[in-house]
Amino acid sequence: MWKLVKTIFLIGERGKSVLIYGLLRKFSSEGLRVGYFKPISKARYKLPSMTYIDPDVITLKQALNLEDSLEDMNPIIITRSILNFKNNIESLKKRIEEAYSRIASGKDVVLAESYPNLEVMTSIGFPLPQLTKMLNAKTVFVLNVKERDVVDEVVDKLILYNCYFEYHGAKIDGVIVNNVPIYYSERVEDVIVPEIERLGLKVYGVIREKARLTAPTVSDIVEALNAEILENKDKLNNIVEDILIGAMAPTAALRWLRRAINAAIVTGGDRTDLIITALETKPSVVILTGGLYPDISVLVKARETGTPILLVPYDTYTTVEKLREVQSIITPSSLKAKETDILETIEKEVKWKELLQ
Amino acid sequence: MKELFKPKSIAVIGASREPGKVGYVVLKNIIESGYKGEVYPVNPRADKILGLNAYKSILEVSSDIDLAVIVVPAQAVLDVMEECGKKGVKYAVIISAGFKEIGGEGVEREKKLIEIAKKYGVRVVGPNCLGIMDLHTPLNATFTSTPGVKGGVAFVSQSGALLSAILDWAPRVGVGFSKIVSLGNKADLNEADFLAYLGEDLETKVILLYLESIDQGRRFVEVGSTVTRKKPIILLKGGVTEAGAKAALSHTGAMAGGVTALRAALKKAGIIQVSTVSELFDMAIAFNSQPIPMGSRIGIVTNAGGGGVIVSDLLISRGLKLAELSKHTIEYLRSTLPPVASVYNPVDVIGDARADRYKIAIEALLRDPNVNALLVILTPQVVTEPEETAKVIVELSRKYPSKPILAVFIGGERVEKAIRILVENNIPVYDMPERAVAAILGLTEYSEIREYLEKALERVEIFDVDKEGALAIIEEVKKQNRRVLLEHEAKEVVKYYGIPVAPTKLAVSEERAVEIARRVGYPVVVKIASPDIIHKSDIGGVFLGLKSDEEVIEAFRTIILNAKRYMPTAMIQGVTVQKMVPKGREVIIGASKDPIFGHILMFGLGGVYTELFKDVSFRLAPLSLREAREMITETKAYALLRGFRGEPPADINAIVNVLLRVSKLVTDIPQIVEMDINPLFVYEEGVGAIAVDVRIITE
Numbered sequence A: 001m002w003k004l005v006k007t008i009f010l011i012g013e014r015g016k017s018v019l020i021y022g023l024l025r026k027f028s029s030e031g032l033r034v035g036y037f038k039p040i041s042k043a044r045y046k047l048p049s050m051t052y053i054d055p056d057v058i059t060l061k062q063a064l065n066l067e068d069s070l071e072d073m074n075p076i077i078i079t080r081s082i083l084n085f086k087n088n089i090e091s092l093k094k095r096i097e098e099a100y101s102r103i104a105s106g107k108d109v110v111l112a113e114s115y116p117n118l119e120v121m122t123s124i125g126f127p128l129p130q131l132t133k134m135l136n137a138k139t140v141f142v143l144n145v146k147e148r149d150v151v152d153e154v155v156d157k158l159i160l161y162n163c164y165f166e167y168h169g170a171k172i173d174g175v176i177v178n179n180v181p182i183y184y185s186e187r188v189e190d191v192i193v194p195e196i197e198r199l200g201l202k203v204y205g206v207i208r209e210k211a212r213l214t215a216p217t218v219s220d221i222v223e224a225l226n227a228e229i230l231e232n233k234d235k236l237n238n239i240v241e242d243i244l245i246g247a248m249a250p251t252a253a254l255r256w257l258r259r260a261i262n263a264a265i266v267t268g269g270d271r272t273d274l275i276i277t278a279l280e281t282k283p284s285v286v287i288l289t290g291g292l293y294p295d296i297s298v299l300v301k302a303r304e305t306g307t308p309i310l311l312v313p314y315d316t317y318t319t320v321e322k323l324r325e326v327q328s329i330i331t332p333s334s335l336k337a338k339e340t341d342i343l344e345t346i347e348k349e350v351k352w353k354e355l356l357q
Numbered sequence B: 001m002k003e004l005f006k007p008k009s010i011a012v013i014g015a016s017r018e019p020g021k022v023g024y025v026v027l028k029n030i031i032e033s034g035y036k037g038e039v040y041p042v043n044p045r046a047d048k049i050l051g052l053n054a055y056k057s058i059l060e061v062s063s064d065i066d067l068a069v070i071v072v073p074a075q076a077v078l079d080v081m082e083e084c085g086k087k088g089v090k091y092a093v094i095i096s097a098g099f100k101e102i103g104g105e106g107v108e109r110e111k112k113l114i115e116i117a118k119k120y121g122v123r124v125v126g127p128n129c130l131g132i133m134d135l136h137t138p139l140n141a142t143f144t145s146t147p148g149v150k151g152g153v154a155f156v157s158q159s160g161a162l163l164s165a166i167l168d169w170a171p172r173v174g175v176g177f178s179k180i181v182s183l184g185n186k187a188d189l190n191e192a193d194f195l196a197y198l199g200e201d202l203e204t205k206v207i208l209l210y211l212e213s214i215d216q217g218r219r220f221v222e223v224g225s226t227v228t229r230k231k232p233i234i235l236l237k238g239g240v241t242e243a244g245a246k247a248a249l250s251h252t253g254a255m256a257g258g259v260t261a262l263r264a265a266l267k268k269a270g271i272i273q274v275s276t277v278s279e280l281f282d283m284a285i286a287f288n289s290q291p292i293p294m295g296s297r298i299g300i301v302t303n304a305g306g307g308g309v310i311v312s313d314l315l316i317s318r319g320l321k322l323a324e325l326s327k328h329t330i331e332y333l334r335s336t337l338p339p340v341a342s343v344y345n346p347v348d349v350i351g352d353a354r355a356d357r358y359k360i361a362i363e364a365l366l367r368d369p370n371v372n373a374l375l376v377i378l379t380p381q382v383v384t385e386p387e388e389t390a391k392v393i394v395e396l397s398r399k400y401p402s403k404p405i406l407a408v409f410i411g412g413e414r415v416e417k418a419i420r421i422l423v424e425n426n427i428p429v430y431d432m433p434e435r436a437v438a439a440i441l442g443l444t445e446y447s448e449i450r451e452y453l454e455k456a457l458e459r460v461e462i463f464d465v466d467k468e469g470a471l472a473i474i475e476e477v478k479k480q481n482r483r484v485l486l487e488h489e490a491k492e493v494v495k496y497y498g499i500p501v502a503p504t505k506l507a508v509s510e511e512r513a514v515e516i517a518r519r520v521g522y523p524v525v526v527k528i529a530s531p532d533i534i535h536k537s538d539i540g541g542v543f544l545g546l547k548s549d550e551e552v553i554e555a556f557r558t559i560i561l562n563a564k565r566y567m568p569t570a571m572i573q574g575v576t577v578q579k580m581v582p583k584g585r586e587v588i589i590g591a592s593k594d595p596i597f598g599h600i601l602m603f604g605l606g607g608v609y610t611e612l613f614k615d616v617s618f619r620l621a622p623l624s625l626r627e628a629r630e631m632i633t634e635t636k637a638y639a640l641l642r643g644f645r646g647e648p649p650a651d652i653n654a655i656v657n658v659l660l661r662v663s664k665l666v667t668d669i670p671q672i673v674e675m676d677i678n679p680l681f682v683y684e685e686g687v688g689a690i691a692v693d694v695r696i697i698t699e
Helices: A015-028 A055-065 A083-104 A130-134 A151-166 A182-198 A218-225 A250-258 A273-278 A296-305 A318-327 A332-337 A341-349 A353-354 B022-032 B075-086 B104-122 B160-173 B191-200 B217-227 B242-246 B260-268 B277-289 B305-317 B327-336 B353-366 B386-399 B415-426 B434-454 B469-481 B487-496 B510-520 B549-566 B607-611 B625-633 B637-641 B653-668
Strands: A007-012 A035-037 A040-042 A075-077 A109-113 A139-144 A176-180 A204-206 A228-231 A240-247 A263-270 A287-289 A310-311 B009-013 B038-044 B067-072 B092-093 B123-125 B131-134 B139-142 B149-156 B177-182 B207-210 B233-237 B270-275 B297-302 B374-380 B405-409 B505-507 B524-529 B543-545 B576-579 B585-594 B598-605 B615-620 B672-682 B689-691 B694-698
Touching: A007 A015, A007 A130, A015 A055, A015 A341, A015 A353, A035 A055, A035 A083, A055 A332, A075 A083, A075 B139, A075 B270, A083 A130, A083 B327, A083 B694, A109 B260, A139 A151, A151 A182, A151 A332, A176 A182, A182 A204, A182 B524, A182 B576, A204 A341, A204 A353, A218 A287, A218 A318, A218 A332, A240 A318, A250 A273, A250 B672, A263 A273, A263 A318, A273 A287, A273 A296, A287 A318, A296 A310, A296 B104, A310 B672, A332 A341, B009 B022, B009 B075, B022 B139, B067 B075, B075 B092, B075 B104, B092 B689, B104 B123, B149 B160, B149 B191, B149 B277, B160 B177, B160 B277, B160 B487, B160 B615, B177 B191, B191 B207, B191 B217, B207 B277, B217 B260, B233 B260, B233 B277, B233 B585, B260 B598, B260 B615, B270 B277, B270 B434, B277 B434, B297 B305, B297 B353, B305 B374, B305 B434, B327 B353, B353 B374, B353 B386, B374 B625, B386 B405, B386 B415, B405 B434, B405 B653, B434 B625, B469 B487, B469 B694, B487 B505, B487 B524, B487 B576, B487 B653, B487 B694, B510 B524, B510 B549, B510 B576, B524 B549, B543 B549, B543 B576, B585 B637, B585 B653, B598 B637, B598 B653, B615 B625, B625 B637, B625 B653, B653 B672, B653 B689
Parallel strands: A007 A109, A007 A139, A035 A109, A040 A075, A139 A176, A176 A204, A240 A263, A263 A287, A287 A310, B009 B038, B009 B067, B067 B092, B092 B123, B149 B177, B149 B207, B207 B233, B233 B270, B297 B374, B374 B405
Antiparallel strands: A228 A310, B131 B139, B131 B177, B505 B576, B524 B543, B524 B576, B585 B598, B585 B672, B598 B615, B672 B689, B672 B694
């Protein structure tokens, strides 16, 4: 058995939560007891108890069946002000420390996740490097390559943050290069990776761009849109990867319908021809807008093809906006839907054993 | 289907004692139709119904039952079917409603119904139908109140209500029926099954269909093309929407599911399509009693100049020809008709014509070999003799049985008796010229169809294809959870089917792009490779005529940037590098899978012309050699390809070859739902053609 690192702190750009889910699944399948810790998060969601919470934390707790309390997994939630914390940094640190010790007790490994902005709380004298030191964590920077027009920029960014960490007496241990499009692959492997290694940082993984590593299920959509299920109540596990608006004549729409994979088709309930045509292309779900109840033939066809039909009161535009929101968050079912892909990615493209050493 | 239309015994399950109930009407109709076999009413709460002994269950009947007519409530149908199965019933006509048409539980019930029927081998008509009729048996197992008249017209309808209305109306115009079928939900037996049977049925001369949906498109076309060689099939298709007809036909993808697919299918099946109920029956009247004309040249005899002009206009506007009378006929008419009469076609015997003058003109035209079919128009004027003229028509029709005669008697009371004479003597008669023209159009169309089907449909065999190779690529794409093939993959697929393509490779980096460009040789074309981007040039994803490494590198960078900017969510796989081929004349060849009829093929002139002029032709796959040729010759583009104003002719045989190979490809690999070769560069005669861009989408 190798010597284990207790805490790995993933910092950096988009795509961390899915990575953390995959790593924790991997670790626990290796027999390790795992924990998840997000010391500081941004408030995005209000619980019925009127307390704020980051929905990703709930999702990871549910998806991984973690027993720790939400308050321990995510002790500090920033709602509006950061500067207000200035006067009670000590109690803030104490809260984090205590929560962490509860999370860490009885665990073999804890994955911590940073706030989206790495500079957070520098203003009040409690910068991220200090936090990673406090937790005695191994810090891994997640870089997102896809969003850049000039891929070499990632190295500049890395150097900047490396300086920031060194300035505060901490260090970045390594990097995971995430979301690498095919057309950047050769550059990343031949130029970027050696450059990073020359900086004295380890490269724990190069992850290729995937079409989608998470996808909401129809039941996520039902919940988010507060939709009425008109047909196939028992078939809500389909995943939704694409959104298509049916506004054209059915024959013209076929071109788009046929190209889409696991699509949600959004259209008016009165567009019988179009819906019937759409059902032929095996979409994941058909969402009828404007509260318009469809023709009986639509429901008959849907029953035959096994496609769920949802009815929502919103107009098409609002519906699509809400769908995009659902797509951008991760839910327990959306992680499970693509679990095989996620685990395969971890297995093939991340040096997960080295992360633990 | 002998046991359905001519059963030895019938059980009416759900027979009722109460007049007005469906179970009562059906039983009464069977008895009153003069049915000679055994009839067993089944009703657990009755001893006798309409004078017949009633049974608690069909299982209590000791003798064999051929046909069960089921009218019990939907909830009870499944149990009843189970009993029918045990009893060994051959056919069940299920009149009861409450199945698929109500959705929800009804869908499940229909599914179970079919399971039971399959288990016991019972064939089912309906459910949710009006019943069936055979006027020759005679048997009326429907709940309509009109019995109908015996004749040679078979009518198969998806609408029960339309059936009752037609039955009520038919005797007035002289339509007699052989068999009548109300299809209902078509849970088991559908239009194709009945077509196959009626095609062989000696009592049926013409088959009329009213359909709202077609269930097994491929089979429908196959059966149709066999049957139409023997007798005409006329179809009125409901639910052909205007929106569908208007949809832009310039894209391959727009072809499926709509009117185009239906037309292509009917063409292949040789089925005549009409768009009104009136046309359906106007044609039926003519087919029922008249021979099929040998051509489309029509002779007209009229006593009103106006009538002649109107009919001529109608005929010509609908693609028929006015017969040019022979010199002999003209001279004969000139010597026998009054000097003011018109002796050219349309022959105007003028207002004061009595029956004898009609006789001279009609007989002269019937004898003229230049006339294939005859229209006789009569308007009641002062000395006109409608009844006598009708008798003349009847007499001459018998004398010349090989040429069809159709009468148009325009008027009210004064022609009423004459019309009755014509109807009773099997001469089709119409009250308005346009109706007669529709009918004669049907007759000539059918004569063309019969001739066409003989020649058109022989298969072509293409052997030099590699199906396994093509399938391997498609399987690999499927494994990657993609429906869209990238350009280099699509080209590889068509190459396996012997279609020449411009060499194309995928490059994932600038360096690879340059390597490939050097290998295939400059100049090259570089295009974005992404399954999510349909219109590559619209997003700045195509660069043509690149001549150096530097240009290729620049193109690679720009294309990736453009694609990311215009479609940030698109999955970009790199770029394809393709050897630039010499410019030829651009055409498009496409295929799209229709959910009902299968693949339809498209041919059209390439570039902007397709969209601008909609100059495209369609056929249902698989193509025969003749169909492939027709697809090209029937477009306006043909004139350009043949060589316009001194331009050398293009290699039309090469286009035919590609069409046949695309047809073979989509027939062999039906997972391809859409594909197009756009453009196909066609070179001068003998030089060939080459596919410059190919798109394929799979299921």
